[in-house]
Amino acid sequence: MLTIATGNKAVATAVRDAKPKVVAAYPITPQTEIVENIADFVSSKELDSRYIPVESEHSSMAACMGSSIAGVRTFTATSSHGLVYMCEMLHMVAGARLPIVMANANRALGPGWNVWAEQSDSLSMRDSGWLQVYVSTVQEAYDATLMAFRIAEDNDVLLPVMVNLDGFLLTHIMQGFETVNPEDFIPEIDLPHRIDVDNPGGYGTLTPPNEHFKFRWDIERALRDSVRVIEETESEFEKRFGRKYGMTEDYRTEDAEVIIVAMGTLGKEMEVAVDNLREEGIKAGSVRIRWFRPFPDLKSRLEGRDVVVIDRDYSFGFGGIVANEIRAKCNVKPYSVIAGLGGQEVTYDDIAGFVRDRKTDSEFWFGVNE
Amino acid sequence: MAEIPEEEYILKTTSACAGCSASLILRYVTKAAGPDTVLVVPACCTSVIQGIYPDTAMNIPVYNVAFASAAAVASGMSEAFRAEGKDTNVICFAGDGGTVDIGIQALSGALERGTDFLYICYDNEAYSNTGMQRSGATPLGARTTTTPVGKTEFKKDLDAIIAAHNPVYMATACSAYPDDLYKKIKKALSVPGPKFMHVLAPCPPGWRYPSDKTIDMGKLAVKSGMWVLYERENGKLNITGASKAAMVKRIPVSDYIKVQGRFKTATEEDIRALQNSVDLEMEKLKKEADGIC
Numbered sequence: 001m002l003t004i005a006t007g008n009k010a011v012a013t014a015v016r017d018a019k020p021k022v023v024a025a026y027p028i029t030p031q032t033e034i035v036e037n038i039a040d041f042v043s044s045k046e047l048d049s050r051y052i053p054v055e056s057e058h059s060s061m062a063a064c065m066g067s068s069i070a071g072v073r074t075f076t077a078t079s080s081h082g083l084v085y086m087c088e089m090l091h092m093v094a095g096a097r098l099p100i101v102m103a104n105a106n107r108a109l110g111p112g113w114n115v116w117a118e119q120s121d122s123l124s125m126r127d128s129g130w131l132q133v134y135v136s137t138v139q140e141a142y143d144a145t146l147m148a149f150r151i152a153e154d155n156d157v158l159l160p161v162m163v164n165l166d167g168f169l170l171t172h173i174m175q176g177f178e179t180v181n182p183e184d185f186i187p188e189i190d191l192p193h194r195i196d197v198d199n200p201g202g203y204g205t206l207t208p209p210n211e212h213f214k215f216r217w218d219i220e221r222a223l224r225d226s227v228r229v230i231e232e233t234e235s236e237f238e239k240r241f242g243r244k245y246g247m248t249e250d251y252r253t254e255d256a257e258v259i260i261v262a263m264g265t266l267g268k269e270m271e272v273a274v275d276n277l278r279e280e281g282i283k284a285g286s287v288r289i290r291w292f293r294p295f296p297d298l299k300s301r302l303e304g305r306d307v308v309v310i311d312r313d314y315s316f317g318f319g320g321i322v323a324n325e326i327r328a329k330c331n332v333k334p335y336s337v338i339a340g341l342g343g344q345e346v347t348y349d350d351i352a353g354f355v356r357d358r359k360t361d362s363e364f365w366f367g368v369n370e
Numbered sequence: 371m372a373e374i375p376e377e378e379y380i381l382k383t384t385s386a387c388a389g390c391s392a393s394l395i396l397r398y399v400t401k402a403a404g405p406d407t408v409l410v411v412p413a414c415c416t417s418v419i420q421g422i423y424p425d426t427a428m429n430i431p432v433y434n435v436a437f438a439s440a441a442a443v444a445s446g447m448s449e450a451f452r453a454e455g456k457d458t459n460v461i462c463f464a465g466d467g468g469t470v471d472i473g474i475q476a477l478s479g480a481l482e483r484g485t486d487f488l489y490i491c492y493d494n495e496a497y498s499n500t501g502m503q504r505s506g507a508t509p510l511g512a513r514t515t516t517t518p519v520g521k522t523e524f525k526k527d528l529d530a531i532i533a534a535h536n537p538v539y540m541a542t543a544c545s546a547y548p549d550d551l552y553k554k555i556k557k558a559l560s561v562p563g564p565k566f567m568h569v570l571a572p573c574p575p576g577w578r579y580p581s582d583k584t585i586d587m588g589k590l591a592v593k594s595g596m597w598v599l600y601e602r603e604n605g606k607l608n609i610t611g612a613s614k615a616a617m618v619k620r621i622p623v624s625d626y627i628k629v630q631g632r633f634k635t636a637t638e639e640d641i642r643a644l645q646n647s648v649d650l651e652m653e654k655l656k657k658e659a660d661g662i663c
Contacts, residue, residue: 021454050449052445054483062438062446063445064446066447070450072453072454195408197406197408197458200405201431202420202423203432204435205420205434207422211424
């Protein structure tokens with residue numbers, strides 16, 4: 001069905017269509033609309049689910065953990081301070097191999113209070129064992145949320161998935177989007193290690209070093225396997241519903257001499273910059289990273305070219321987080337642009353400017369050092 | 371005496387300290403709850419008591435969770451089981467630190483939401499698992515590694531906080547009185563909704579008394595009024611077991627204090643303050659139980 005809605009409403013609609021049995025959530029700007037819509041779906045019986053209005057985000061992820069280990073499909077949503085407040089539980093959930101799906105509205109962290117878009121919240125959780133996908137349109141928010149359940153619950157993955165959408169820039173922007181009838185696209189959940197009173201066991205028992213080490217390796221192995229599961233899921237989605245996604249979204253990269261890399265809504269904005277730069281005779285292309293964990297293989301698209309990375313985040317004392325990952329994985333010396341923090345406006349003209357002014361192997365803070 | 375089943379759900383391979391009353395409580399809790407039960411355990415002595423992976427001394431599923439999260443995890447688990455049409459008991463089994471300090475927000479939330487679960491706080495009056503640091507449940511005058519000359523504040527009144535949430539059932543118990551404990555667990559699990567139990571758990575290494583004196587220590591606590599056995603059903607208070615006699619006639623608090631190394635530095639003033647608070651509390655409970663308030 002073709003409809004029009006905000007990114008938040010699209011996520012809530014995808015959750016309705018994925019039919020989780022339990023949703024535990026706590027409100028926070030700019031995510032609140034997601035959980036309000038889910039609460040409406042539950043009270044109107046459009047969604048047959050238990051909605052647990054918990055008293056904090058630490059408890060929302062804890063309640064999700066309790067629900068998921070009981071073997072039922074589970075969802076929550078958060079943002080910014082809520083996400084970092086549940087940090088401990090994010091690690092617990094990934095370690096317990098629970099396929100919880102969470103939407104995160106990317107928002108800056110205080111102080112001072114800032115409710116606008118920044119990806120420092122989710123990127124600071126990058127080492128927790130969660131899969132992370134960053135979306136750029138309302139349609140993609142819907143599609144990625146649906147696919148997240150299938151990917152998380154695949155028995156070769158069994159890890160939680162975080163669907164990230166830029167606060168306000170996507171959570172509150174209205175666009176047309178099409179819903180689908182997932183039918184058996186998301187199979188019944190079958191958690192192999194769910195709690196079973198007929199087959200009692202200890203969960204999260206005191207674990208000595210060698211065993212702990214093996215469990216960590218199992219998480220890494222599952223994350224590596226998840227690339228295949230993501231690709232299979234996206235290919236099946238395309239076959240059934242006609243929309244194509246990938247680990248990245250590439251735009252005019254084939255003959256490009258300079259590639260712009262970004263995540264989220266900036267990743268769409270830069271496509272306009274690419275078109276405009278090409279009209280000026282600059283052979284630009286763009287790679288929008290969708291899946292940040294697992295991290296995509298970008299070598300073939302970035303090596304041997306100029307690379308401009310735009311980070312809406314920062315790792316203090318080191319650099320832009322996306323740029324850091326690219327430096328670590330590819331033999332490139334990017335022009336690292338830090339832009340859009342705390343919802344700072346970044347237009348396609350600004351992005352074209354970054355490309356024109358690029359300096360290999362250096363860092364530029366947009367609006368600060370000019 | 372209650373008909374306590376022969377079945378054991380905590381096996382003889384625990385790594386509990388000698389004379390551990392927490393494992394004794396766990397034994398009666400699981401006997402009363404039976405096999406259709408999941409225990410949710412935050413960081414506490416029970417994290418250790420159940421043994422080391424890949425082994426477990428527990429014969430029912432135990433979910434070990436983050437320190438602050440037990441009641442919230444139980445919320446999610448209970449809703450998931452009920453959504454699936456299962457009546458499985460969801461029981462949090464948490465120490466005093468995980469209850470009165472770091473876990474109280476999640477507990478308050480779960481009670482307020484009417485979660486169908488039983489929360490049991492076994493109270494050894496300190497962070498015993500990490501080697502006896504002060505908790506909000508440590509009594510006045512008790513030495514811990516973070517109150518080397520004795521705690522200068524009173525024990526937090528957890529039961530008053532819980533009572534303010536109006537759970538369908540709440541009770542206190544003590545490891546020295548397993549029959550009373552067993553009956554209360556049974557009663558708690560017979561009704562839907564949020565239930566709470568606060569069980570005194572004397573701890574030989576923490577309280578510094580010989581490990582064969584655990585039962586004696588629990589009895590002294592009750593006989594002196596330092597611990598009171600009661601239950602509240604839908605708000606109505608009922609004093610139970612040995613505490614009925616203690617309402618009328620008690621041994622001095624000092625008889626309980628002087629046999630524990632943790633009170634070695636307690637002053638006369640501390641002991642008077644403890645005696646005074648016991649007398650006031652007993653008087654208050656007696657009035658309430660008699661319907662005079």
